[in-house]
Amino acid sequence: MSIATKPVRYEHGGVSFEAYAAWEDSSTAARPIVLIASTVMGRSRFEEGKARSLAELGYVGVAIDLYGVDKWTTDIERARGWMDALNADRALLRDRLLAALAAARGIGAPADPARVAAIGFCFGGKCVLDLARAGADVAGVVSFHGLYDAPPLPPADIQAKILVLHGWDDPLGPPDTVLSLPRELTEAGADWQIHSYGHTVHAFTNPAREGMYSPAADRRSWQAMGNFLEEIFGSR
Amino acid sequence: MSIATKPVRYEHGGVSFEAYAAWEDSSTAARPIVLIASTVMGRSRFEEGKARSLAELGYVGVAIDLYGVDKWTTDIERARGWMDALNADRALLRDRLLAALAAARGIGAPADPARVAAIGFCFGGKCVLDLARAGADVAGVVSFHGLYDAPPLPPADIQAKILVLHGWDDPLGPPDTVLSLPRELTEAGADWQIHSYGHTVHAFTNPAREGMYSPAADRRSWQAMGNFLEEIFGSR
Numbered sequence: 001m002s003i004a005t006k007p008v009r010y011e012h013g014g015v016s017f018e019a020y021a022a023w024e025d026s027s028t029a030a031r032p033i034v035l036i037a038s039t040v041m042g043r044s045r046f047e048e049g050k051a052r053s054l055a056e057l058g059y060v061g062v063a064i065d066l067y068g069v070d071k072w073t074t075d076i077e078r079a080r081g082w083m084d085a086l087n088a089d090r091a092l093l094r095d096r097l098l099a100a101l102a103a104a105r106g107i108g109a110p111a112d113p114a115r116v117a118a119i120g121f122c123f124g125g126k127c128v129l130d131l132a133r134a135g136a137d138v139a140g141v142v143s144f145h146g147l148y149d150a151p152p153l154p155p156a157d158i159q160a161k162i163l164v165l166h167g168w169d170d171p172l173g174p175p176d177t178v179l180s181l182p183r184e185l186t187e188a189g190a191d192w193q194i195h196s197y198g199h200t201v202h203a204f205t206n207p208a209r210e211g212m213y214s215p216a217a218d219r220r221s222w223q224a225m226g227n228f229l230e231e232i233f234g235s236r
Numbered sequence: 237m238s239i240a241t242k243p244v245r246y247e248h249g250g251v252s253f254e255a256y257a258a259w260e261d262s263s264t265a266a267r268p269i270v271l272i273a274s275t276v277m278g279r280s281r282f283e284e285g286k287a288r289s290l291a292e293l294g295y296v297g298v299a300i301d302l303y304g305v306d307k308w309t310t311d312i313e314r315a316r317g318w319m320d321a322l323n324a325d326r327a328l329l330r331d332r333l334l335a336a337l338a339a340a341r342g343i344g345a346p347a348d349p350a351r352v353a354a355i356g357f358c359f360g361g362k363c364v365l366d367l368a369r370a371g372a373d374v375a376g377v378v379s380f381h382g383l384y385d386a387p388p389l390p391p392a393d394i395q396a397k398i399l400v401l402h403g404w405d406d407p408l409g410p411p412d413t414v415l416s417l418p419r420e421l422t423e424a425g426a427d428w429q430i431h432s433y434g435h436t437v438h439a440f441t442n443p444a445r446e447g448m449y450s451p452a453a454d455r456r457s458w459q460a461m462g463n464f465l466e467e468i469f470g471s472r
Contacts (some may be wrong), residue, residue: 179411198428
């Protein structure tokens with residue numbers, strides 16, 4: 001198996017972004033695009049690895065850039081500041097995500113712009129839920145240990161199927177949010193599922209997060225995502 | 237594919253029971269046993285069909301008998317009376333389930349008595365949770381649209397991994413039970429997962445239950461069960 005990658009530059013609101021696309025290049029067959037929205041840290045090796053893992057599954061994985069090319073960091077305090085700014089302006093976050101979606105759709109063969117999904121981790125989980133809430137034309141979104149607070153924006157018709165993969169003991173997703181998210185998504189008429197994992201906290205997919213990583217929840221959630229992508233895209 | 241079936245007679249507390257075993261008989265390789273605990277209606281064609289479906293997946297499916305051979309009915313009021321009697325005596329229910337488990341373990345080749353799981357539907361979902369709560373030596377249990385009230389029995393060490401497949405709008409499993417079950421299972425130290433499906437009510441796996449059956453939740457839950465059985469048994 002041979003994985004090709006390329007940077008994908010795009011602009012929005014005067015800011016330059018660079019996504020990272022990966023696909024398996026032994027065939028030229030068109031295949032679905034899966035965006036990856038990042039954790040608080042922004043596009044990093046973690047998301048680039050997920051793009052390559054999605055490439056191995058037969059998709060074009062596109063790790064999107066949430067903060068812009070001049071805002072790549074390994075300093076969590078700086079990253080948190082940029083995340084907070086987007087949390088405080090969910091309309092900007094939405095529009096930035098829609099710009100990333102448009103850029104991913106435009107990357108050319110073998111990506112099929114008619115078949116797009118999005119996954120996200122931590123803050124990226126909120127991003128993909130916001131993409132669904134914005135009524136974006138994506139077939140499905142998957143949130144891994146995401147954040148569930150709804151944006152203060154007028155609700156749109158949710159078109160995406162939604163899969164939420166949740167650590168029951170995640171302090172960022174306490175039990176009351178496990179009731180409010182279903183209420184919101186049910187009222188919106190969305191096709192939704194939430195998988196809750198016991199004895200599991202935040203960041204359960206990330207081996208670098210000691211004490212939070214859960215090999216079992218990582219494996220189970222990735223498999224659930226794979227099943228979900230197969231469901232929405234049929235045979236690849 | 238050729239499916240063999242046989243009745244499995246057993247006794248408990250002076251009552252005679254008859255389970256229904258099914259397996260794929262083109263090979264004699266030993267394989268895991270999966271018990272099927274029935275809905276309120278007792279062992280019926282629905283559970284027998286599930287036993288054959290499990291046989292097709294490479295297991296020995298055993299649809300167990302909850303009420304006894306003189307209590308097979310298509311009359312839901314009669315069935316509900318028998319279920320209520322077991323609900324009122326959870327120690328009897330537990331012991332009857334343990335007797336069914338022992339009988340299934342004893343059915344002989346190709347069933348491997350060292351590898352056993354249990355699934356259940358509706359009342360059967362409660363049964364398999366009670367089997368886990370009793371500390372039974374089973375590798376895993378799967379509840380489909382089950383009932384979550386804990387029995388008034390001393391807690392045992394839960395050995396089984398637990399997968400709960402839940403319709404969010406099931407009036408028999410309202411949101412407060414979706415909080416109390418995780419609390420109970422977390423305190424017991426069990427390895428648990430709950431998958432909740434939106435816009436889904438009770439009996440979502442049963443095509444005969446008009447207005448309740450959900451093809452999407454039926455397919456998703458069966459796939460989740462298949463993944464879970466593969467996880468606990470490894471390659472079959």
